Amino acid sequence: MTKLFEAENVSVRFGGLQALDGLSLEVEEGTIIGLIGPNGSGKTTFFNTVTGLCRTVGGRVLIDGENITGLQPRHIYQRGVSRTFQRSRLCLSLSVFDNVVIGRQNSLDLTLFGNLFRRRRFVESVRENHEQVHALLSTFSEPLAARIFDPLHRLNMIDRRRIEVCRALIANPRLLLLDEPSAGMTPDETHEFMGDILKVRSDHPRMSIIIIEHEMDVIQRVADHVVVLNFGKKVAEGTFDAVVANPWVQEAYLGTS
Amino acid sequence: MPARKLIASSAIALVSIVLAAIIVVSEEQWVIAAALVGALALSFGIAKTSAGQDFAALLQNSGPWIALLIPAGTLAIGLAFHEEHFALMMLATVLIYSLACIGLNIQFGYAGVINFAGAAFFGVGGYTAAVLGNTGLPSLLILLAGGLVAAAIGCILILPVLRTKGHYAALITIAFVLLFRSFLEVNHTLGGPQGLRVEGATIAGQELFMGIEIGSFEASFYLNYVLLALVLLTIFFLLARFLEKSWIGINLDSVREDPIGAAVFGVNVAYWRIVSFVLGNVLIGIAGATFAMMQNFIAPSNFTFQQSLLMLAIIVLGGIGNLWAVIPAAILVVVVPEKLQAISEYRILVFAILVVLVLRFRPNGLFPRPMRHFRREVGQ
Numbered sequence: 001m002t003k004l005f006e007a008e009n010v011s012v013r014f015g016g017l018q019a020l021d022g023l024s025l026e027v028e029e030g031t032i033i034g035l036i037g038p039n040g041s042g043k044t045t046f047f048n049t050v051t052g053l054c055r056t057v058g059g060r061v062l063i064d065g066e067n068i069t070g071l072q073p074r075h076i077y078q079r080g081v082s083r084t085f086q087r088s089r090l091c092l093s094l095s096v097f098d099n100v101v102i103g104r105q106n107s108l109d110l111t112l113f114g115n116l117f118r119r120r121r122f123v124e125s126v127r128e129n130h131e132q133v134h135a136l137l138s139t140f141s142e143p144l145a146a147r148i149f150d151p152l153h154r155l156n157m158i159d160r161r162r163i164e165v166c167r168a169l170i171a172n173p174r175l176l177l178l179d180e181p182s183a184g185m186t187p188d189e190t191h192e193f194m195g196d197i198l199k200v201r202s203d204h205p206r207m208s209i210i211i212i213e214h215e216m217d218v219i220q221r222v223a224d225h226v227v228v229l230n231f232g233k234k235v236a237e238g239t240f241d242a243v244v245a246n247p248w249v250q251e252a253y254l255g256t257s
Numbered sequence: 258m259p260a261r262k263l264i265a266s267s268a269i270a271l272v273s274i275v276l277a278a279i280i281v282v283s284e285e286q287w288v289i290a291a292a293l294v295g296a297l298a299l300s301f302g303i304a305k306t307s308a309g310q311d312f313a314a315l316l317q318n319s320g321p322w323i324a325l326l327i328p329a330g331t332l333a334i335g336l337a338f339h340e341e342h343f344a345l346m347m348l349a350t351v352l353i354y355s356l357a358c359i360g361l362n363i364q365f366g367y368a369g370v371i372n373f374a375g376a377a378f379f380g381v382g383g384y385t386a387a388v389l390g391n392t393g394l395p396s397l398l399i400l401l402a403g404g405l406v407a408a409a410i411g412c413i414l415i416l417p418v419l420r421t422k423g424h425y426a427a428l429i430t431i432a433f434v435l436l437f438r439s440f441l442e443v444n445h446t447l448g449g450p451q452g453l454r455v456e457g458a459t460i461a462g463q464e465l466f467m468g469i470e471i472g473s474f475e476a477s478f479y480l481n482y483v484l485l486a487l488v489l490l491t492i493f494f495l496l497a498r499f500l501e502k503s504w505i506g507i508n509l510d511s512v513r514e515d516p517i518g519a520a521v522f523g524v525n526v527a528y529w530r531i532v533s534f535v536l537g538n539v540l541i542g543i544a545g546a547t548f549a550m551m552q553n554f555i556a557p558s559n560f561t562f563q564q565s566l567l568m569l570a571i572i573v574l575g576g577i578g579n580l581w582a583v584i585p586a587a588i589l590v591v592v593v594p595e596k597l598q599a600i601s602e603y604r605i606l607v608f609a610i611l612v613v614l615v616l617r618f619r620p621n622g623l624f625p626r627p628m629r630h631f632r633r634e635v636g637q
Contacts, residue, residue: 051521077523089518091511095630098507105523108504112532115503116496122503126634143415149630167522 010059021232034223042232080174103170274330345479352486360540368533369513375568380560382545390456394496407542441557452556462609574621
């Protein structure tokens with residue numbers, strides 16, 4: 001197995017708060033890492049750091065051996081890291097298609113001349129992109145694919161999550177970060193969405209995933225390896241069973257005596 | 258599209274043009290008031306009835322030919338009243354302001370870059386026309402220069418705007434428009450507070466301050482400016498429409514809706530803000546240069562903060578991001594206060610109440626922007 005992603009001693013500070021405190025983490029190609037920990041333990045901050053939204057005060061983040069610490073978010077995206085957000089960051093007034101196709105920045109013609117004066121070519125590229133987005137949506141849900149030109153605000157929670165995942169997948173990333181995908185969903189929807197994650201995995205066998213999740217069922221079913229954070233530090237790691245058996249984790253996080 | 262829908266849509270378009278003509282041309286207070294009520298009813302009709310929605314969809318989703326409605330409507334009004342100086346001047350002003358507001362729409366409506374300095378860039382275009390007017394350059398080149406100078410000065414302003422967010426960015430543009438006026442008033446090479454004379458436009462050997470005479474047809478010289486503004490508006494309206502329905506349009510929308518989310522998916526947020534600001538200012542500058550040529554005279558008092566607010570009022574009242582809405586809203590903002598002379602000093606008050614009412618009951622404007630989709634392009 002080759003190592004795809006590596007965080008070395010990453011530290012992030014917000015004023016007086018040490019949000020990440022020397023966190024190190026490695027991800028092998030094609031594996032799913034479950035990231036758990038109490039609220040405020042630094043899970044989302046870690047995602048924000050990897051995607052370039054937070055500045056580090058120490059440590060490095062590497063993808064495929066290349067140092068991406070301090071790069072702008074869009075440059076990190078171009079290196080194959082994409083994500084979803086806990087509170088969805090979709091554009092509600094735009095269509096499903098617009099929301100997903102924005103992820104294809106690198107393959108779209110973004111010149112003024114091309115967009116304003118070569119309209120025939122533009123229409124052709126709309127057709128190609130429509131085909132691609134439609135195909136990706138279809139792998140999750142046929143009815144959703146049929147609603148490709150519906151405004152996003154008409155979709156329910158699980159379909160919005162799917163759009164977020166599709167937007168993150170459309171450019172074939174190497175590392176996918178899922179930030180609490182079950183947040184705001186009913187248990188049935190969560191169950192259905194778990195199936196989606198497993199499907200993503202079988203469709204993209206070489207892609208690695210880090211998933212933040214409070215639903216232990218989800219972690220148990222999808223994660224190969226689990227990392228537990230508290231106060232910005234790694235406090236335990238291992239297989240799901242090993243981590244759950246850890247007495248510290250039971251006391252601090254799972255709340256079982 | 259079935260014939261019945263097409264007939265209904267044509268009827269709505271016709272009624273719109275007739276109402277616009279009445280408001281622009283009529284001097285009778287009660288006729289104008291009635292036409293205003295009719296226009297408000299029409300706006301509700303377009304939003305609430307199925308025939309109205311078909312019409313809105315037709316405007317939004319048809320091919321470029323639909324933009325021909327603008328010259329068709331304008332020519333009908335312009336030719337029917339070709340001797341009415343004041344009405345034609347109003348009509349030309351509406352077209353010029355529409356052009357400027359399409360520029361503002363690209364900035365604020367698409368990319369979400371707020372610009373309270375619209376009047377300043379309008380003024381930059383105007384002063385460029387005044388300064389270049391005596392050099393013997395072709396008028397069309399001077400118009401283009403007005404747009405380019407406005408864009409170049411905008412490039413300086415965009416730097417502090419990019420470094421600040423929300424209200425602070427708005428404040429910077431407000432400061433700029435105030436500064437612009439003070440600068441003009443103390444600058445004697447640009448005429449100081451008295452302003453400058455501007456050479457009228459000459460196009461293809463025809464001096465635009467001479468009215469067209471063909472046989473028994475004698476037109477006001479304002480008809481020339483109506484035609485000039487119409488050509489400019491139609492061209493830039495089409496280009497802005499292409500821009501909206503393009504990969505760039507999707508990028509601009511994502512920058513406006515959620516800059517952080519956009520950046521994480523590879524969108525170059527700062528670049529698109531600059532592009533929208535520059536493109537918008539080109540249009541505003543060209544509009545300003547056209548306006549100056551038509552007026553033959555400009556002074557700092559033409560380019561105040563209040564003028565900026567009027568321009569923003571046009572796009573907010575019409576419906577932010579909707580290009581079509583700019584034209585009726587420009588009629589409402591530019592023409593109506595001029596026409597309600599009978600109530601003299603109260604007309605601004607009445608106008609302000611009208612604006613508040615519209616925003617109370619139609620918070621997305623009279624004609625909200627429809628969502629972009631590519632059903633026609635992919636053959637659905």
